[in-house]
Structures are given as structure tokens and as C-alpha cells.
Amino acid sequence: MKFQIVSDSSCDLGREEMARLGVTMVSYYVAFDDEVYYREERDIPTHDFYQMMADRPGVFPKTSMPTPEDYLEAFRPLAAQGAPILCICLNAKFSGSYQTARNAAGELREEYPGAQVRVLDSTLATVLQGMLVEEAAALRDADYSLEEAFQALEALPETGRIFFTTNDLEYLRHGGRIGRAAAATGALLKVKPLIGYKDAGLISDGIAQGRKKSLVKVRELFFRHIQREGIDLRDYRLATGFGLDREEHAVFAQAVYQGLLELGYDRPEVKRPYQIGVTIGVHTGPSPLGVGLLRRAIPA
Numbered sequence: 001m002k003f004q005i006v007s008d009s010s011c012d013l014g015r016e017e018m019a020r021l022g023v024t025m026v027s028y029y030v031a032f033d034d035e036v037y038y039r040e041e042r043d044i045p046t047h048d049f050y051q052m053m054a055d056r057p058g059v060f061p062k063t064s065m066p067t068p069e070d071y072l073e074a075f076r077p078l079a080a081q082g083a084p085i086l087c088i089c090l091n092a093k094f095s096g097s098y099q100t101a102r103n104a105a106g107e108l109r110e111e112y113p114g115a116q117v118r119v120l121d122s123t124l125a126t127v128l129q130g131m132l133v134e135e136a137a138a139l140r141d142a143d144y145s146l147e148e149a150f151q152a153l154e155a156l157p158e159t160g161r162i163f164f165t166t167n168d169l170e171y172l173r174h175g176g177r178i179g180r181a182a183a184a185t186g187a188l189l190k191v192k193p194l195i196g197y198k199d200a201g202l203i204s205d206g207i208a209q210g211r212k213k214s215l216v217k218v219r220e221l222f223f224r225h226i227q228r229e230g231i232d233l234r235d236y237r238l239a240t241g242f243g244l245d246r247e248e249h250a251v252f253a254q255a256v257y258q259g260l261l262e263l264g265y266d267r268p269e270v271k272r273p274y275q276i277g278v279t280i281g282v283h284t285g286p287s288p289l290g291v292g293l294l295r296r297a298i299p300a
Helices: 015-021 046-055 068-080 097-111 126-141 146-154 169-174 180-189 211-228 246-262 278-284
Strands: 004-008 023-026 029-031 037-039 062-064 085-089 117-121 161-165 191-198 201-209 236-242 289-295
Touching (some): 004 097, 015 126, 062 278, 068 085, 126 146, 126 161, 161 211
Antiparallel strands (some): 029 037
């Protein structure tokens, strides 16, 4: 029997896309100041989450990871069918979701002694985790066994890179990513942070003056990376992601694809953009925008 895939919602594929891929979603929780927790993509669509942020400036939402019972609810129907299970979780440095899933897998084996469950710390987040889940689905559909897929996926996270920016430094300050003085100075000078994801963590890629220049710089950093590393985009998944403003994203994404053509690359396959979810959104505010890539286990 083919293995089945479970992922926490921090992969940012969205409920409909995960259902299309045949992936079971386990939701993170998000709350605003009223302490009511909503299940991501179940009780609150991502667009509504960002709209609530935009409508309530100065209110900083918080997230909570899935519970062991949330994972067990996802695992049990699959184990009852006798299906091997691959569970992919948000970077364990960022959240306890991975350990919670491991604990739930242990409980599942007590209920179903023959259950095959492997839990993978993706060491990734947002679009990179999403592309890893997509690659897991490709391996499943290519009839890889659970163990073969697990081993193939383990080699991919180190190839992942994200280049992005956001418009509001206060969310980064509130989340402890930058200090109060840096946030105040940045707001005064109207500078925007350039943020990267590399080697299982967030890094600073510098700053830019204003939103438009920051988006140009994000694209330049991405182009420089693929040229410096000699990357053949046919061997990679490429994705763009955004928060609230879909129209701004469309302009940004078109500039990415046009830039690749001007550099001599074939236009990559353009799939639906990622709407960056709550686990990153609580730190960036409603305006994250960027591009990422991850090597494929199975070349296109």
C-alpha cells in the first residue's frame, strides 16, 4: 500500500491544495487579544487572518502548536487502513510540533502495534516546507516506499533558500527578531528588512530604503544566488509567496519570471502562489513577500 502523508499547516499549501495532493492537514492555532484560538485553514482562512491583522494594527496575534490528539486524529484513520504514514513537521527549532507528532506516533503504535509511522523534522518553514510536502507526494505517486521516500527527502532541506521582505518592523520586534531601538530607527528611516532562510534558520540579508526598493533587492538576491550556485532550475521547485496583497504579489512574481528570462533561463513552471500562513505571519505582519526554491528528489 502507498504511504500516506500528514503535514502540519505551517507548510502553507492551504487546505484545498493539500486535499488535492492527498495530504492530511493538522492545523496550528492562532489567537488575537481575545484569547479565542482558531484552527488555521479550518476555523479561519489565511486571507481572513491577514485581514484581521490589517484591521487591528497594534494587536499582535500568537500561535499555538497542534496537540497530540490533533495528530492522533490524523493518524488513526490511516493506521486503521494499514497505510504507512509519513508526517512532515515545521522546523523543530521553531516549534514543538515535531516532538508532539513523535509522541503521538508512539501512542498510535500502542493502539495499532503494526503501524508504520515516520516523523520528519523538515528543518524548513512556509514555502520550503510546502515544496518538501509536494515532493513527498511526488515520491508517493512514483511508488517509493515509506523508507525510500524518507531517505530521499532528508537530503533536500539543505538546498532550500528563501528571500523575502516585510513592510512592518513592529511585528518582528514584538516576536523578538529585532530590538525596540532597531524597529524605531527602521520606521523613522523607512527602511525595510531583507530576510533570508538558510541552513534551518532565518538570516539577515540587509535592508533597503522603502517597499519598492526592498522588492527589487529581494529579486536581485535571488538571481545572484542561482547564478553564483550554478543552479539548474529544472532540478528545483520554485515558489513565490505573499501575505494579504495578492495584486502586489502578481506584479512581484511577474518581475521574477521576467528577470529569469532576461538572464537566459527558461521560464519555470508557474504554479499557484503560496499564501504565507499564520506561523510566519505572526512575525511578519500582513505584508510578507518573497521567493524560494528547493531541489527536487525526482527531476522534472
